[in-house]
Amino acid sequence: MLESVVKAQVDPVTPQPVIPAGRFILRPMQKSDAGLIAHYAGDKRVACNTRSIPHPFPPGAAEAMTSRAAQPSRTEDVWVLDGSAHGLGEVLGLVYLTRMERRQSEITFWIAPPFWNTGLASEAVGALIAANPHGDEVIFAEVFQDNPGSARVLTHNGFDYLGDAESFSVARGINVPTWTYALSLKR
Secondary structure (H helix, E strand, O other): OHHHHHHHHHOOOOOOOOEEOOOOEEEEOOHHHHHHHHHHHOOHHHHOOOOOOOOOOOOOHHHHHHHHHOOOOOOEEEEEEEOHHHOOOOOOEEEEEEEOOOOEEEEEEEEOHHHOOOOHHHHHHHHHHHHOOOOOOEEEEEEEOOOHHHHHHHHHOOOEEEEEEEEEEOOOOEEEEEEEEEEEOOO
């Protein structure tokens, strides 16, 4: 037992790849991203379209997020949509890939409001699927039913509708009806 604890403390974090995505790159989070993440995640419109972002966004939450993203014990990888090389912002949004059992993950994403309806979410999801950094056979997704734009991002990228459910939204403080999707990557 002690050996496994010691081993976990010295094993390096599994590096996340940088993934090209047309008008931007998907890159691992950096501490310097915290300010822009706090700015955009603090927007009620962003928070209310996620399960886990609170509103108001608490001080220090973005710093904690960037710290968690670098932990060896993390269960999700977070990529920043960085368009700075193409004249866009350094943080356009985030895309998350959360590990599940049996070579499965769940994808979630949010885009900063100035970049809504520009196709960035579809590009990010498509690039992450093409790279398949977790070697998944299936990727799941869930979106709130009052956010059909996110549902279109998923169907545009080949996800199939599985059914209705509901999830708790921290920002809204209630359970919200959802649509659940899956994408099989078995080849």
